[in-house]
Amino acid sequence: MSTLGFEIIGTGHYVPGNPVTNDDLAKVMDTSDEWIARRSGIRQRHYAPEGQGASDLALVAAQRAIEAAELTPKDIDYIIFATMTPDYVFPGSGALLGAKLGIEGVPCLDIRQQCAAMLFGLQLIDGLVKSGHAKTILFVGAEAHAGFMPWEDWDILEGKREGEVTPEARERANKHRALAVLFGDGAGALVFRATERDAGLRGLTLQTDGRHAKTLYVPGGGFRTRPYWKEDAFREQAFVPHMEGRELFKFAVTKLPQAARALCEKTNTKIADIDWFLAHQANTRINEYVRDALGVPVAKMPMNIDRFGNTSAGTLPILIDELTKASQLKRGELTMMLALGAGIHWGCALVRW
Ligand code: ACO
Numbered sequence: 001m002s003t004l005g006f007e008i009i010g011t012g013h014y015v016p017g018n019p020v021t022n023d024d025l026a027k028v029m030d031t032s033d034e035w036i037a038r039r040s041g042i043r044q045r046h047y048a049p050e051g052q053g054a055s056d057l058a059l060v061a062a063q064r065a066i067e068a069a070e071l072t073p074k075d076i077d078y079i080i081f082a083t084m085t086p087d088y089v090f091p092g093s094g095a096l097l098g099a100k101l102g103i104e105g106v107p108c109l110d111i112r113q114q115c116a117a118m119l120f121g122l123q124l125i126d127g128l129v130k131s132g133h134a135k136t137i138l139f140v141g142a143e144a145h146a147g148f149m150p151w152e153d154w155d156i157l158e159g160k161r162e163g164e165v166t167p168e169a170r171e172r173a174n175k176h177r178a179l180a181v182l183f184g185d186g187a188g189a190l191v192f193r194a195t196e197r198d199a200g201l202r203g204l205t206l207q208t209d210g211r212h213a214k215t216l217y218v219p220g221g222g223f224r225t226r227p228y229w230k231e232d233a234f235r236e237q238a239f240v241p242h243m244e245g246r247e248l249f250k251f252a253v254t255k256l257p258q259a260a261r262a263l264c265e266k267t268n269t270k271i272a273d274i275d276w277f278l279a280h281q282a283n284t285r286i287n288e289y290v291r292d293a294l295g296v297p298v299a300k301m302p303m304n305i306d307r308f309g310n311t312s313a314g315t316l317p318i319l320i321d322e323l324t325k326a327s328q329l330k331r332g333e334l335t336m337m338l339a340l341g342a343g344i345h346w347g348c349a350l351v352r353w
Contacts, residue, residue, distance in 0.1 A: 010069025188317025
């Protein structure tokens with residue numbers, strides 16, 4: 001094992017189409033800008049259009065990141081693709097992305113740790129670099145959640161057609177409104193490179209507790225039934241994830257501060273030594289709780305949930321891209337990333353930039 005670390009040498013993101021505001025959502029279900037903004041901090045989100053999958057969104061983000069790194073796709077020797085909304089049940093979207101980038105032959109690893117994917121990705125990247133298996137790694141988180149949204153009237157939602165949705169359609173959407181308002185589509189991409197500089201992973205804590213898997217999961221489909229997709233599942237809207245929002249909220253505000261404190265203790269780091277807290281964006285209130293519990297100044301925990309909603313695996317790479325472009329993550333700075341995702345998977349990482 002070498003002592004090589006990693007550095008991020010290029011970042012990019014892509015969100016499809018025009019933003020869909022909270023008022024737009026009120027055209028297809030009973031909700032309001034006031035409710036959504038107060039409970040979650042979200043003001044708008046983007047949705048992947050029909051026919052565009054996670055690999056399509058990922059392609060644009062990846063091209064932007066590779067260009068920012070002043071490389072070409074041929075320089076990438078490993079791809080890690082994180083999504084919970086893949087183009088197909090199988091194969092994973094990583095292989096599709098590799099082909100779209102024109103670098104067939106380069107290994108692509110698909111991971112599915114949902115909103116916690118970036119943290120698991122960092123562990124893999126650290127291992128790949130230290131073992132010498134890869135030097136220039138493309139990490140992409142991309143989501144096309146539009147496919148599980150509980151309405152059919154996209155034209156009315158997007159203002160392409162005047163008119164009202166039927167009371168039945170509104171009722172179907174209302175059943176899932178707490179979930180539907182949270183998620184948005186997009187992709188973030190980061191190019192990692194092995195370095196001898198004093199940079200990379202300084203500590204990591206990862207945990208998974210599958211006893212809580214059903215606090216956020218898709219009840220329909222899956223290979224425990226024959227066939228794995230049934231007509232009733234569609235009629236019963238079992239393609240829409242089931243979410244126990246309050247349970248997840250409580251889990252996040254308890255476990256994330258615990259994980260952060262444990263990591264600080266393990267690595268002999270003080271909260272005040274950390275320059276940035278890059279938290280997954282599931283709900284502004286979750287991040288405010290975590291921030292207050294750890295005594296983190298507001299300015300050290302940037303948020304962009306108001307513009308994108310929860311983009312699951314896309315979130316942390318998108319945030320990192322925005323901060324990089326705003327020259328806010330500088331060489332030598334110490335960051336803590338925190339995230340929790342369906343599984344439940346959670347943890348935090350200390351990364352020296
Ligand atoms: N618009 C208007 N009213 C609504 C909406 C909506 N979109 N959604 C729910 N309501 C109503 C409910 O019907 C309920 O009404 P009632 O009191 O008359 O019954 C009321 O608002 C409260 O509903 P709750 O679901 O209890 O609201 P809560 O305060 O828990 O907020 C929320 C819901 C925002 C989902 C919150 O629980 C949350 O953010 N949880 C965390 C979710 C999360 O982090 N998910 C992602 C995990 S990460 C991953 O891996 C993808």
